[in-house]
Amino acid sequence: MTAVLYDAPGPRARRRNLLLGVVGVALVLAVAAFVIYRFAVTGQFDPDVWQWILYKNIQLLLADALLNTLRAFAVAAVLALVFGAVFAAGRLSDHRWLSGPATAVVEFFRAVPLLVLIFILYFGVSRGLGINVSAFTALVLGLMLYNGSVLAEIFRAGVVSLPRGQSEAAYALGMRKTQVMTNILLPQALRAMLPTIVSQLVVVLKDTALGFLILYPELLYQARFLGSQVQLGSPILPVAMVVAVIYITMCLLLAQLANYLERRSRGRHGGPDTDTVDQERAKLTGLAVAPGVSQGV
Amino acid sequence: MTVLLDNLGLYGSAFVGTVELFLVAAVGSIVGGLLLAAMRVSPVPILRAFGAGYVNVVRNTPLTLVFFFFAFAYPRLEIFDLSFFARACVALIIYTSAFVCEVVRSGVNTVPVGQAEASRALGFTFGQTLGSIILPQALRSVVPPLTSVEIALLKNTTIAAGFAVFEAGGIYQNLSERGYNVLVGLLWVALGFLILVIPLTLLQRNLEQRWRVAR
Numbered sequence: 132m133t134a135v136l137y138d139a140p141g142p143r144a145r146r147r148n149l150l151l152g153v154v155g156v157a158l159v160l161a162v163a164a165f166v167i168y169r170f171a172v173t174g175q176f177d178p179d180v181w182q183w184i185l186y187k188n189i190q191l192l193l194a195d196a197l198l199n200t201l202r203a204f205a206v207a208a209v210l211a212l213v214f215g216a217v218f219a220a221g222r223l224s225d226h227r228w229l230s231g232p233a234t235a236v237v238e239f240f241r242a243v244p245l246l247v248l249i250f251i252l253y254f255g256v257s258r259g260l261g262i263n264v265s266a267f268t269a270l271v272l273g274l275m276l277y278n279g280s281v282l283a284e285i286f287r288a289g290v291v292s293l294p295r296g297q298s299e300a301a302y303a304l305g306m307r308k309t310q311v312m313t314n315i316l317l318p319q320a321l322r323a324m325l326p327t328i329v330s331q332l333v334v335v336l337k338d339t340a341l342g343f344l345i346l347y348p349e350l351l352y353q354a355r356f357l358g359s360q361v362q363l364g365s366p367i368l369p370v371a372m373v374v375a376v377i378y379i380t381m382c383l384l385l386a387q388l389a390n391y392l393e394r395r396s397r398g399r400h401g402g403p404d405t406d407t408v409d410q411e412r413a414k415l416t417g418l419a420v421a422p423g424v425s426q427g428v
Numbered sequence: 429m430t431v432l433l434d435n436l437g438l439y440g441s442a443f444v445g446t447v448e449l450f451l452v453a454a455v456g457s458i459v460g461g462l463l464l465a466a467m468r469v470s471p472v473p474i475l476r477a478f479g480a481g482y483v484n485v486v487r488n489t490p491l492t493l494v495f496f497f498f499a500f501a502y503p504r505l506e507i508f509d510l511s512f513f514a515r516a517c518v519a520l521i522i523y524t525s526a527f528v529c530e531v532v533r534s535g536v537n538t539v540p541v542g543q544a545e546a547s548r549a550l551g552f553t554f555g556q557t558l559g560s561i562i563l564p565q566a567l568r569s570v571v572p573p574l575t576s577v578e579i580a581l582l583k584n585t586t587i588a589a590g591f592a593v594f595e596a597g598g599i600y601q602n603l604s605e606r607g608y609n610v611l612v613g614l615l616w617v618a619l620g621f622l623i624l625v626i627p628l629t630l631l632q633r634n635l636e637q638r639w640r641v642a643r
Binding site for chain 2: 138140156159247248339
């Protein structure tokens, strides 16, 4: 599509584009150079603030923090998938007394900010009710409630996007409601929604960083700790850069997986109507209908 | 109820803080997102590459990390002495722009190819094609998802509270200092956010219904 917005450039347009390109690059480079200059002036590239990276203990500390992040992610992801499946089934139920509450729960947890949820679980429940809730539990439960609700919507949208003929044919074959759901609709819906599900897992991974705010010892927490060590030269910027690289790499890898799944599902014929799937996906992730994996905010 | 009524002033000023932060960041992110989207569809390859790179990196960065940088690391660079509110705005704008850019770009993709081809046939330049033909039509499919991105932005303002900007998410600290029940206090915060988010969600669903393009 983008190539349709302009003609193949002629000599004048090529000159103009070159000029724009040079100006754009100059601007970006200027900003980057300024930032790097500030880094250098304030001594962020001095060898002694990078010395910590060689210390065995600190490497182990960071590895441990990374493990904590991944543990929170793994537990939260599994719980969120289960929560999502249960509440999607609830919302799709024919019984009002089941679908009503399920809808209310899903809408509620999607509307409340995740951080407020985590604070309610951590500060609210522990100080208000006197029940001891660890930072890990609060973080994982918060992630489960929020992302599980989003996943419930994704699962439901996947089922809704299937052609009616699928369930009609299954009923005509004499299958029961549960059989139609588990044998016919769910497998197809899962396959259609797999890229979106993986994209949502990227959101889970990103949001484990919120654990920092309730002092769960994950990557950012340790970064803050190391950054405030005066004997290491208070290397908050170098540590933050290393941690940023770790986070971005992990998320990019997961996002790449989602992209790959998306391309694969696009290349395959048959299965649910890709347009409907796109539209349903678009409604959920807040992105208009377009190829390329859309990702939650 | 007493927790709310006794601290009405606290809640009031905190939610005003939330709304202020939201409005500034919303306008900033829409402007930034439009600029990035223009770069991503422009005829200049290097700008396209920059736009794509920015979006890919920022979308895969936790917002907490962006805030972390602006809260703790930015002052070390001694560039400008920004207030915490300003830094929170910048962090939110940097992050949300990437998502706005994707919304706008995918909206551009929903306009039929014939529209752009016709405008080229009439001799319109890239700027004219985008500004007069494509974007006005793309608006219909951009606004509903844009609303969801801005709703997410509204919810993300709470992270600023974790890094100590005075707004709605920060109420719990004040309450626990004053000796009130934190759980009840936080539930009122959640309710406040529901009141802010639900009208926006309804607006978004309404727009989605009304502006659905039949193609």
